[in-house]
């Protein structure tokens with residue numbers, strides 16, 4: 378009788394039983410999915426993170442981004458400062474003695490960060506990375522700060538300001554948000570100009586082209602490992618391919634003054650964008666794009682949609698340029714994932730790792746892991762929210778969400794016999810660390 382059951386069991390396995398046989402996937406996970414999760418989580422916690430995208434720094438450091446928050450912003454539920462997870466983060470990182478962020482309690486945290494800032498050394502943010510087992514953090518900032526250790530924090534500079542050399546009053550006046558964003562782009566362009574020794578704009582397009590190319594090369598020498606575009610906040614991510622003569626005529630007409638009509642300005646930007654794609658390819662400098670919903674009432678989901686970039690990403694002329702779809706296109710993350718089929722296109726899951734709860738992010742990762750797992754990278758999008766809640770807690774939230782969601786996604790895939798345990802851990806290492814480390818190198822900034 379016992380033997381008969383064994384034979385029956387064998388037949389069920391061969392045909393694919395409810396729990397699935399090794400090498401044959403099943404829609405249902407094995408019963409021990411929670412054990413699998415715990416086992417994988419332990420191993421995943423030990424893998425150091427390579428953070429593809431963050432804005433590290435103290436709250437009063439205006440260089441943490443080239444942009445600022447719009448005048449009015451609707452914060453999603455999880456990123457409001459009454460999210461109890463931030464209390465857990467502060468307890469974990471600083472032994473925060475309170476259970477909420479009542480103003481008199483939050484003061485404790487703000488004072489602690491103020492004290493760290495006053496010391497001026499780079500040990501403080503290194504310790505934050507150590508506590509979270511983060512090895513390297515790409516730092517998307519206007520410029521780097523002396524309190525960030527160049528060995529761990531590598532600079533990703535901004536390229537958008539080159540889009541705005543002319544009189545920008547029409548764009549700045551188009552929405553209240555653009556009224557905040559555009560003057561900051563003008564300021565960034567003025568800083569680059571000063572850096573490169575220009576009092577005014579170069580006399581002709583050839584001069585402006587050289588200024589753009591040389592600034593990119595110079596920033597790379599100063600430690601830049603990639604160039605980032607927040608273009609989706611300002612315009613469509615669709616870039617046409619205008620001839621140089623058109624851009625030359627527009628530059629000649631508006632260099633010294635006058636407000637360009639919207640169509641002319643866009644043509645000029647499209648031309649300069651393609652020049653930067655070409656230069657990034659020559660410099661072997663990856664290009665980062667904000668590809669996700671953005672903050673503020675006026676961010677256009679349609680214009681910022683990742684598929685707008687498809688004509689550029691699939692253009693054979695640009696196969697030498699590395700493109701990274703920062704924030705993984707969310708909420709169009711499947712479109713972004715499918716674009717990483719192109720050999721020089723990558724994505725990161727920054728911002729999703731803070732916006733989505735682990736149960737939601739698990740499903741995103743489960744899909745990504747089974748498409749192009751050698752093209753996906755961890756990212757936090759850590760950012761200082763205010764004096765008390767800083768990039769520190771933000772780093773914690775992204776790391777926690779990602780590690781737990783990844784362990785759950787992999788536990789399901791192993792439990793369903795889609796992949797083995799060994800394969801699961803190999804995929805975890807690729808995503809959390811190795812893909813990025815291979816792409817940028819693991820030396821100090823600019824070592825690529």
Ligand SMILES: [Zn+2]
Pocket residue numbers: 430431432517758
């Ligand atoms: Zn960001």
